[in-house]
Amino acid sequence: GDSVTQMEGPVTLSEEACLTINCTYTATGYPSLFWYVQYPGEGLQLLLKATKADDKGSNKGFEATYRKETTSFHLEKGSVQVSDSAVYFCALRILSNTGNQFYFGTGTSLTVIP
Amino acid sequence: DAGVIQSPRHEVTEMGQEVTLRCKPISGHDYLFWYRQTMMRGLELLIYFNNNVPIDDSGMPEDRFSAKMPNASFSTLKIQPSEPRDSAVYFCASRGKDGTDTQYFGPGTRLTVL
Numbered sequence: 655g656d657s658v659t660q661m662e663g664p665v666t667l668s669e670e671a672c673l674t675i676n677c678t679y680t681a682t683g684y685p686s687l688f689w690y691v692q693y694p695g696e697g698l699q700l701l702l703k704a705t706k707a708d709d710k711g712s713n714k715g716f717e718a719t720y721r722k723e724t725t726s727f728h729l730e731k732g733s734v735q736v737s738d739s740a741v742y743f744c745a746l747r748i749l750s751n752t753g754n755q756f757y758f759g760t761g762t763s764l765t766v767i768p
Numbered sequence: 769d770a771g772v773i774q775s776p777r778h779e780v781t782e783m784g785q786e787v788t789l790r791c792k793p794i795s796g797h798d799y800l801f802w803y804r805q806t807m808m809r810g811l812e813l814l815i816y817f818n819n820n821v822p823i824d825d826s827g828m829p830e831d832r833f834s835a836k837m838p839n840a841s842f843s844t845l846k847i848q849p850s851e852p853r854d855s856a857v858y859f860c861a862s863r864g865k866d867g868t869d870t871q872y873f874g875p876g877t878r879l880t881v882l
Contacts, residue, residue: 686869697859697873705869743811747869756801760810
């Protein structure tokens with residue numbers, strides 16, 4: 655069935671290090687792909703998204719490219735900051751015969767140390 | 769707009785008691801989602817509504833859980849009777865017709881069942 659698999663954490667990086675959080679998906683149709691971020695004590699917020707193959711979503715220095723050939727949507731940032739410490743969720747939305755279906759990954763916790 | 773509103777923010781109750789969580793979606797949004805987040809299981813979709821109609825409740829863990837959406841501006845998630853394993857953060861999210869596929873999350877209700 656449709657699903658999202660993302661890299662398990664926790665991830666700990668030093669400030670200004672490069673970040674990659676892997677996300678792969680399984681979908682029978684043409685999903686839209688999302689990254690959500692959850693800061694401590696808060697709800698999830700949309701970080702970026704891509705709705706079709708080869709689209710690149712970007713926001714706050716984060717990027718992710720929708721790659722259909724590898725069914726991936728890896729999150730990347732060239733230089734992380736302490737304020738990026740949060741839990742990151744990969745998600746997909748797919749339109750099925752019963753309507754929109756939404757699937758979230760298990761989340762990857764990122765801690766950035768000064 | 770105030771965003772998605774959830775109440776209460778924190779709830780502590782004893783096993784066997786009834787718990788009701790409330791959600792007010794963003795005005796004009798036609799999708800509403802209930803999620804549960806735990807350390808063990810991550811983020812789980814419990815149920816979602818479209819135009820006040822429950823579309824997919826396959827994520828509801830058991831008959832002790834029920835959700836209603838009597839109108840476009842209000843939804844409840846009820847647990848009766850509650851059990852310690854129901855302790856989690858419960859999120860409500862809504863999505864509109866703006867074509868962005870974006871879900872907007874509320875701040876969550878942290879439920880503790882003693």
